[in-house]
Amino acid sequence: MRDPNTKQEAKIENIYKLDGRVPIGKAIPFGLQHVLAMFVSNVAPIILVASVAMYDGASFTAVEVARLIQNAMMIAGIGTLIQLYPLWRIGSRLPVVMGVSFTFVSAMMVVAARDYGIMIGAIIVGGCIEGILGLTVKYWRRFVAPIVSACVVTTIGFSLLGVGISSYGASDAFEFGSWQNLLVGTITLAACLIFQAVAKGFWKQLYVLFGLVVGYIAAICFGMVNFDSIGDTVGELGVISFPMMLHYMPKFELGAIISVTLVFFVSAAETIGDTTAVCTGGLGRDITEKELSGSLCCDGFISAVSGGLFGCTPITSFSQNVGLVAMTKVVNRFTIMFGALTLVIAGLFPPIGAFFSTLPSCVLGGCTVIMFGAIIVSGVTMLSQCGLDQRNTLIAAASFAIGIGVTQVDGFFAHMPQVIGDIFSGNPVAGVFVVAMVLSLALPKKIELKDIDALTPETVEKK
Incomplete structure (x- = not known):
């Protein structure tokens, strides 16, 4: 017999609350919306790495790549479930969706081209180091000032704008920037905006899912969707297939471990920014020490x-x-x-993942550009909450100018060690984080007493 309290808890209004049950029929489309927003970006990094990878002197076959895609969906679902519902101290209890990271692609391709086993060994060590970093948050969090987190969040949004616009103009059927791609991307974006403007109540928040459906239909009309890939995947893996586990023997090489671990530190900075943005943008509050610790632990150990x-x-x-x-x-x-469970199921049923992968890039771009802009707005809001006094303004200005600026000039790190270029030349988040941290620690935090004595109502008014 169903507990009457369960009916009271299952309210659609709970979608705006961290805890509480939502009717399953309403919860599924909201969860699916999260999967569609990240699906292509989740499998793309592993495809890029596998395209250059060597293992025991041989390149990867099409079946091995398909199995890695299957595994990528599975681990993304598992990681998201642990973020939502922590195991021990691993997980934040925040609405954070996990996926295979683009941050590591450059470093992973270099190492995997030598030997995939060396890459696996470096990931194991680097991940454990980031996990330990999460367990020790209380010892170092005070050094990461709010202005640093605000700069990182804003930079994450700016760094993704190029990804969104690149997707907006791309598809497998037409050349980049063709009118067909741009039209479908615009139809998708317009559908999102119109639905969000005219829908009522909680339906308004499903605008991304609505835009994806409308854009997908438009893409089919333009011949952008290739359903042959679904049949190819079923032919290779079948309808049901369990993930391939413990297939690659890890090898441990110091140089690879050091370079990959440095990227894990960059990823940790992004995670701090992402989880902080979830709290400020979604929950309207700052992140707690426990949540930050659990988020980094999940990032590293998973x-x-x-x-x-x-x-x-x-x-x-x-x-x-x-x-x-x-x-x-x-x-x-x-x-x-339910989005996390969809990813896990997609990992068990390859045709589901193959269907999601038919989503054209321009459709995804039409939805994501506005979401990436929302991250920038969250970062700007955080900046204003920090207070833009002279010190914070200097930190933000210098970190943006240097961290983002060096990524816009080819060859800036040409005479530096390759690992430096790999970390900073393609990832503005890393540079902004480092510059903001250095300035936050180096610049004086308080006005000297002699300066306070010199302040009068007249001088304050002039300032």
């Missing part, structure tokens, strides 16, 4: 599992979904859990 057990590259919080939370304010863990 990345070690991703490499060691599933043979995948590291996973981290997905900024696309941070933007979705900021736009819709849907933060309910029970609801987002």
Whole structure:
């Protein structure tokens, strides 16, 4: 017999609350919306790495790549479930969606081209180091000032704008920037905006899912959707297939471990920014020490599992979904859990994953550009909450100018060690974080007493 309290808890209004049950029929589309927002970006990194990877002197076959894609969906779902419903101290209890990270692609391709086993060994060690970093948050969090987190969140949004616009103009059927791609992307974006403007109540927050459906139909009309890939996947893996585990033997090489671990530190900075943005943009409050610790632990330790057990590259919080939370304010863990379960099921049933992978890039771009903009708005809001006094303004200005600026000039790190260029030349988040941290620690935090004495109503008014 069903507990009467369960009916009272299962309310659609709970989608705007972290805890509480939502009717399953309403929860599923909201969870599916999160999966569609990140699906292509989740499988793309592992495809790029596998395209250059060598293992025991041989390149990867099409079947091995398909199995890695299957594993990427599975570990993304597992990581998201642990973020939502923590195991021990691993997980944040925040509406954070995990996925295979683009941050590591450059470093992973270099190492995997030598030997995939060396890459797996470096992921295991680097992931454990980030996990330990999460366990020790209370010892170092005070050094990461709010202005640093605000700069990182804003930079994450700016760094993703190029990804969104690149997707907006791309598809497999037409050349980049063709009128067909741009039209379908515009139709998708317009559908999102119109639905969000005219829909009522909670339906308003499903605007991304609505835009994806409308854009997908438009893409089919333009011949952009290739359903042959579904048949190819079924032919290779069958309708039901369990993930391939412990297939790649890890090898431990110091140089690879050091370079990959440095990227894990960059990923940790992004995770701090993402989870902070989820709290400020979705929950309207600052992140707690426990939540930050659990988020970093999940990032690190589950990345070690991703490499060691599933043979995948590291996973981290997905900024696309941070933007979705900021736009819709849907933060309910029970609801987002259905998105995580969809990823797990897609990992067990390859045709499901193959169907999602038919989503053209221009359709995804039409939805994501506005979400990436929402991340920037969240960062700007955080900057204003920090207070833009002279000190904070200097930190923000210098970190943006240097951290983002060096990524816009080819060859800036040409005469530096390659690992420096790999970390900073393609990832503005890393540079902004480092500059903001250095300035935050170096610049004086308080006005000297002699300066306070010199302040009079007249001088304050002039300033």
